[in-house]
Amino acid sequence: MFERGHFINGRETPGISGRYSEIMDPTKGVAQGRVALASIDEVDAAVASAVAAFPSWSSVNPQRRARVMFKFKDLLEKDMENLARLISAEHGKVLADARGDVQRGLEVIEFACGIPHLQKGEYTESAGTGIDVYSMRQPLGVGVGITPFNFPAMIPMWMFGVAIACGNTFICKPSERDPSAPLRLAELLLEAGAPEGVLNVLNGDKEAVEALIAHRDVSAVSFVGSSDIAQSIYSACAARGKRVQAFGGAKNHLIVLPDADLENAANQLIGGAFGSAGERCMATPVAVPVGDDTAEKLIDLLKPRIEKLKIGHPFDDDSDVGPLVSRQHLDRVRGYIDMGVREGADLVVDGREMKLQGHEDGYYLGGSLFDRVTPDMTSYKDEIFGPVLQVVRAPDFETAVRLPSEHQYGNGVAIFTRNGAAAREFAARVNVGMVGVNIPIPVPLSFYSFGGWKRSGFGDTNQHGSEGVRFWTKMKTVTQRWPNDVMESSYAMPIMD
């Protein structure tokens, strides 16, 4: 049994609240450690550390901030295997997938290495007679990031990578289910040269989150997690006048047009639906074949592939998929499979009874496939977040555009086709934030911005890329004149011409 505390002011600090949450081993269903849950005093200590670090960090020149990011990237590469193992052991995703979690975060750090260029302002010489105008992007102060369990490395780095490069100081409040990777990231950033207090990691639950977002010294909050909590955090921060972005759940559709290479579509769909046991906000849990003929052929291709999924220990190189994150989540996903049956969908592959020999108490679940799911079913409307693929048959292209467009979530969507014009029209019309064309998981690269629409994203700026820099800075505009002579008063609205 191990214990995780916080990382405040440059050192790992044990919890003092006396409250803890168990860190489970999802392969065995038993606790492997515990994590401290912060009290209000610990929230105050983390904020005080970030406040104290802000004046000097925000005045470090951007090329020096970039150098810290370069060094951090180097340390991340060296520590990749260790980080991946920390993630797999607590989350349950297989090692190759955990490496991807670190890699996609590392790419945001690579993006942040360009901060001297990214944070440049604008300048107009002689905008009026003898008047120059320039703008600058200044850091906000103390930023807070509240992150979900499913990407314990990538999502913290989406946030603090850009925020800190911009000159902010930061408090990351990771998921209490897998806190070890974020704590390790904080150690590595310190080693890379970020001063004490620039990145703090505070573990905790609702109590810590509420105290953080209410704290008068916190300027901005970035949240990623489930939609109801995202919406309440968005409202609470907006009511306090804080800058906020809050990303929520998802139910991503993958459209298969009749002209698609069905073999390729099936292969990509399987990876998108079952990778990471379906616990990805950019997973593809809904397939929409257009036309009954496409549907029949697709299901014939999917069924044997799902039955052959290698579900096993996350450290075993042969495993495609590991266990789910918790007993509660396993029960919830099983409950949705029961619900789909009750609602009248055809259960083509049933993963409920799958047991992994020697790991019977682990949170393992086989892959499931439903056909003839309809939009009125609750099991379609809700996010399941597990290894369950639902096929909703669409009679035509119009229905295929309408289904994801009218769904409550609008994170990602994909279309598989050989028809460029159809793909182009789909991408332009669909009411969803991120679109893949013959790509199942269109997670934008770090130099573009990540963000869903509707109940998948509250607020109006996305993560990383140019939107990330905009979120973590405020623009100041200076209009200047250096007159040689005394100027007369003017009572009319000044015009520059």
Ligand code: NAD
């Ligand atoms: P969650 O909403 O339970 O938790 C997210 C964070 O909020 C955690 O740090 C948690 O400690 C905290 N939290 C939990 N309950 C809270 C409360 N009542 N008040 C304040 N804070 C609270 O989400 P999760 O189960 O960790 O992650 C899975 C969810 O995250 C899924 O819905 C998934 O789609 C979503 N997600 C979205 C994106 C995206 O970019 N849109 C990315 C990854 C995950």
